[in-house]
Amino acid sequence: MRLQRNLILAAFALGVVLPLLLRDEYLMHIGVLIMFSIMLATSFNLIVGYVGEFPLGQTAFFGIGAYTAALLSLKFGAPAYVTIPAGGILGGVFGLLIGSITLRLRGPFFVIVTLCFAEVLQLIANNWIALTNGPMGLSGVPKPQWIESQDVLGQKTSFYYIGLLMAAVTLHLAYRFVNSNVGRAAIAMRENRLVAQSVGIWPFYFGLLTFIIAAILCGFAGAFYAHYISFVGPEVFDFSVMASMIIMVLVGGKGTLIGPVFGAILVVLLEEYLRDFKELRLSIFGLVVVAIVIFLPRGLMGFVRRQKLYKPK
Amino acid sequence: MDLLLQLLANGLVNGTFYALSALGLTLVFGLMRVVNFAHGEMYVIGGLLGWALTGVVGLDFFTSLAVVVFGMGVAGWLIDRVLVSRVRDQDEEVGLLLMIGLSIFLANSALLVFGTTPRRVLSPFPTKPFFLGPVVVTQSRLFVVALCAALIVAAHLLIQKTALGQAMRATFQDAMAARLAGIRTEGIYGFTFGLGTALAGAAGTLLGSIYVAEPTNGGLISLKAFVVVILGGLGSFAGAITGGLILGVTEALWGGFVSTNSVDAIGFALVIVMLLVRPYGLFSKRGERP
Amino acid sequence: MLLRTILIGAASAMLISAAQAQAPTVKIGLIQPLTGSVADDGTADVNGEKLAVEERNTRGGVLGRQIELAIEDGQCKPAISVNAAEKLIQRDKVVALSGAFCSSATLAVMPVAENNKLPLITGVSSNPQLTEKGNHWFFRADENDALLAKAFAKILTQQMHLKKVAYVAVNDDFGRGAVDQFEKAMTELGATTAMKEYFEHGTTDFYTLLAKLKASGADGVFMATETQDGSIFVKQKAEFGLDLKVFGVGSWATDDFITLAGSASEGIYAAVPYAYTMTTPENKAFVETYKARYKGSPGEYSVAGYNVINILVDAIARAGSTEGEKIREALTKTDFVGPNGRFEFDGKGQAYGFSVVLVQITKGIPMVAASATIEP
Numbered sequence: 005m006r007l008q009r010n011l012i013l014a015a016f017a018l019g020v021v022l023p024l025l026l027r028d029e030y031l032m033h034i035g036v037l038i039m040f041s042i043m044l045a046t047s048f049n050l051i052v053g054y055v056g057e058f059p060l061g062q063t064a065f066f067g068i069g070a071y072t073a074a075l076l077s078l079k080f081g082a083p084a085y086v087t088i089p090a091g092g093i094l095g096g097v098f099g100l101l102i103g104s105i106t107l108r109l110r111g112p113f114f115v116i117v118t119l120c121f122a123e124v125l126q127l128i129a130n131n132w133i134a135l136t137n138g139p140m141g142l143s144g145v146p147k148p149q150w151i152e153s154q155d156v157l158g159q160k161t162s163f164y165y166i167g168l169l170m171a172a173v174t175l176h177l178a179y180r181f182v183n184s185n186v187g188r189a190a191i192a193m194r195e196n197r198l199v200a201q202s203v204g205i206w207p208f209y210f211g212l213l214t215f216i217i218a219a220i221l222c223g224f225a226g227a228f229y230a231h232y233i234s235f236v237g238p239e240v241f242d243f244s245v246m247a248s249m250i251i252m253v254l255v256g257g258k259g260t261l262i263g264p265v266f267g268a269i270l271v272v273l274l275e276e277y278l279r280d281f282k283e284l285r286l287s288i289f290g291l292v293v294v295a296i297v298i299f300l301p302r303g304l305m306g307f308v309r310r311q312k313l314y315k316p317k
Numbered sequence: 318m319d320l321l322l323q324l325l326a327n328g329l330v331n332g333t334f335y336a337l338s339a340l341g342l343t344l345v346f347g348l349m350r351v352v353n354f355a356h357g358e359m360y361v362i363g364g365l366l367g368w369a370l371t372g373v374v375g376l377d378f379f380t381s382l383a384v385v386v387f388g389m390g391v392a393g394w395l396i397d398r399v400l401v402s403r404v405r406d407q408d409e410e411v412g413l414l415l416m417i418g419l420s421i422f423l424a425n426s427a428l429l430v431f432g433t434t435p436r437r438v439l440s441p442f443p444t445k446p447f448f449l450g451p452v453v454v455t456q457s458r459l460f461v462v463a464l465c466a467a468l469i470v471a472a473h474l475l476i477q478k479t480a481l482g483q484a485m486r487a488t489f490q491d492a493m494a495a496r497l498a499g500i501r502t503e504g505i506y507g508f509t510f511g512l513g514t515a516l517a518g519a520a521g522t523l524l525g526s527i528y529v530a531e532p533t534n535g536g537l538i539s540l541k542a543f544v545v546v547i548l549g550g551l552g553s554f555a556g557a558i559t560g561g562l563i564l565g566v567t568e569a570l571w572g573g574f575v576s577t578n579s580v581d582a583i584g585f586a587l588v589i590v591m592l593l594v595r596p597y598g599l600f601s602k603r604g605e606r607p
Numbered sequence: 608m609l610l611r612t613i614l615i616g617a618a619s620a621m622l623i624s625a626a627q628a629q630a631p632t633v634k635i636g637l638i639q640p641l642t643g644s645v646a647d648d649g650t651a652d653v654n655g656e657k658l659a660v661e662e663r664n665t666r667g668g669v670l671g672r673q674i675e676l677a678i679e680d681g682q683c684k685p686a687i688s689v690n691a692a693e694k695l696i697q698r699d700k701v702v703a704l705s706g707a708f709c710s711s712a713t714l715a716v717m718p719v720a721e722n723n724k725l726p727l728i729t730g731v732s733s734n735p736q737l738t739e740k741g742n743h744w745f746f747r748a749d750e751n752d753a754l755l756a757k758a759f760a761k762i763l764t765q766q767m768h769l770k771k772v773a774y775v776a777v778n779d780d781f782g783r784g785a786v787d788q789f790e791k792a793m794t795e796l797g798a799t800t801a802m803k804e805y806f807e808h809g810t811t812d813f814y815t816l817l818a819k820l821k822a823s824g825a826d827g828v829f830m831a832t833e834t835q836d837g838s839i840f841v842k843q844k845a846e847f848g849l850d851l852k853v854f855g856v857g858s859w860a861t862d863d864f865i866t867l868a869g870s871a872s873e874g875i876y877a878a879v880p881y882a883y884t885m886t887t888p889e890n891k892a893f894v895e896t897y898k899a900r901y902k903g904s905p906g907e908y909s910v911a912g913y914n915v916i917n918i919l920v921d922a923i924a925r926a927g928s929t930e931g932e933k934i935r936e937a938l939t940k941t942d943f944v945g946p947n948g949r950f951e952f953d954g955k956g957q958a959y960g961f962s963v964v965l966v967q968i969t970k971g972i973p974m975v976a977a978s979a980t981i982e983p
Contacts, residue, residue, distance in 0.1 A: 030697030058410045109592055111409060112352050116543050117592045120585035123540065127582040130778065139779040140734070141685060143714045156723055235685045235715035243536060247417055254414050276694075287429065290422025297415040298403055323818040331812060433646040434867070435835050446848030455846050528811035529839055533643065537809070572815040578778045578805040580815075 008262045012175060015265060019168050023161045032160035036232060038272045039167030040225050043174045045252040045264035047221035050178060053259030054191055055214050057110065060246060061118030064102065064125050065095040065219040067240040069226025071129065074142040074236040084148045088227040095223020096216050103215035107208060126241035141237030145230050163232050170228060174221050179261055181217060255296055319451040324573040325566060326452045330462055332565025334524055336558045337465040338538065339545035340472060341516030347552020348489045348509050350409060351401060354416040356517055357539030358423035363389055363518025364530025365427060368436035378441045385522045386515045393514025397507045420535065427532040435529035438522055461523045468519055473554055485509060489552055544584040548591055550598025559599060632675035633929060635919060636695035638688050638706030638716065641680040645833050647863055648908045649708055652731060653678060654901055655912030656705065669923050681707040685715035692719045702929040705915045710734035711780040720744045724931040726938055728919060730911030734784040738955040746938055746956040748914050750880050750963050750981055752788040755856060758979040759878045759965050760792035767852050771801040773825035775816065777832045778805035785831035785856050801825035813840050817847045830855035838867035845871040860966050860973035861906030872968045881907040881947045882966045882973040890946035914945040959983040
């Protein structure tokens, strides 16, 4: 744990300093993507790593957060410091609704049913024209005034710092959660459900709580995304976002705090680097995933841990 | 009344297709507990291969179908031996991730090789309208429905009446006991995966003669197949057939009487309801999982 | 002394030739769908743009430099197109953008162009909203659905004796927008709406839709779809034995569609901004060059790409610089004659002066049945 905490703090420090060294808009753009990927990956990791279930419909909350922020700021003129928390809260509400239905199931059933919910939400977003403008989406989501007035580099850097802050808050919340009673209960559930039950832990209740927290974090990320890209359409519910989340967590190592951070950085960089290969890009991506699953099933952090365990005294 | 009959006919035809397409998945999912995300891609490749064999190489339909079934079966067996076997003893999500990676790779490679133009598998039957009373079908549709049914029956006989099928059923019931009884479960897994892939590929070829074969369809095919499997129950043939027919008819009726663009949502809504009411599906024989 | 002179001379010669060899190209960024269900059409657009660039480069390029295209796959998806735009602007340092094909993707890229002070031109996006956003960096070098509907609704209603019209379209910004515009125009002319249905991109089975269509009693169906979906629909319509007049917007007059749809394409009326059968001298030359290069007749997407590049390069030459604001300024003064007519831009960035045609597909050839000019 100590190693992880120090690594995270070091990464945070690096993150703060980086923009001052690299005054490049494109790199800042990548930085923003990394920040909000960290948020998504961490939220996904909470459920996969600490509850032991695989919510393939996690994008639902991301999408909810994005649409909430877009609608609130476009229709009511709400500023960012209202829309982002609102995105999180609404994500949490949906987390409660969906979680209370789906957490009664386990294994592949849980996987499929959460996916079904995400797909239904996408279909609604695509067809409820009056609310969401359907496939035309909601465009022109405003950036905060103090950002709008800067030049492009300044704008991107500002978003980067906001993202860094939000990612830090996300990681901190995750850290507190894991080390709290709720977190310990969740880990107990993951390790052995029956024993956990016998010590008085109610799997359903703790699972639901974890699910809601993860949903709130995803909602924050979605709202942030809405203000950065300034366009929200039904494709926020796309499975491709989900696939990225899965890969980030499993590559970095589930069940650790820093795993998702590494995973997020790696995957975003990989996706951007692979752009140069154009059509081959996604094929290579798929191959990379298969390779990692076969050779590094515990992800990078798992690999590191194993090294430490087998180091001769 | 005419509209209703037509919609029912459409639904039954589609339902049979769904049933065949889900059959391979229910075997793999039920027997091996592998969430085969690449199922849709195997269907797609089956369709594209079928086009290549009938349209480019010029083989007749039945030979092409046989080649596809055999080829895909071998490919599936290989995938299991080389990839899936390595992650079998780990958590389920590792297998899931493997299949997701595989599906991304397959879908995009198919796109690279075959391009985006939708292709048609050449059917030996004409596509002119064929009237059964007020209902329109085409001869090629009826032909494909018949073939689907034949394949389903063949697979059923394989599982129920052969020694191999018996070994599969034993492994399905209890893998440890099957091993104790001398069954080589590793081989069974490979065969099952191969069978699942072959069925998916066959469905792709058959349906590619009526609709189109294109590389981008995979995801939706997988999802619909999952819907059918959950409706009908893991590992159950009768379930796949019933689930398929229910999905087909419900979609047709909803599309016809309500709206066509939200048709996909019906399947998902059915799944959600099903999982709340009867999580193990209509026909599952397994009891509660601890 | 002599040695020193020789060395200096040699060094200078090398420097000069190096400088010339490395004269930077003028980069134009393309965001088009190269994968996904409109990939065929997106690729056709890129082909048109490449052809234009080749022609221009043989004539000396622009501002004494060669023109280079930086192409990114926007997949017709807004978020991905925005990402592509960012990369093109920051990494490739393009001087202008062409894209992003689908109206929703273009809509998402418009603020990026404005923010970075770079002109954005589309040759394809047809949703009227785009030119109503007050974005001065955006130009539309094609028709929008409202103008198309206005131009042809009358002819269609009269020609085809339409009283009850069914509307079928792909469920995206293009499909819905087109249906809105045409329904409005045709209803004003007295036609009633028998049915209005949408289907998802990539739908393979239209039988339910066709059953409803049959039951609706319509005497004509208006369609807004792209090549892949449209060809499947008309083939199944023939299978279904439904003998309704079809007219629509989209890629109906392209070679790709006619080849895919086969005999089912016979008799379809299409309102398109271009058909290779148009008889202007510019078009004859264009069709010949295109056929020689790509072996197939050009369709509306190819000509869109071709026009966009020519308009952009003209503007850069007129501006005498690659600075965003100067190019934008020059674009407002565009006066370009392309294969389908003359292009000028109005105050909102909407092009006018070019022709659009109503074709009827007869024996696999889109014959021009009527033509109209887009007024400002």
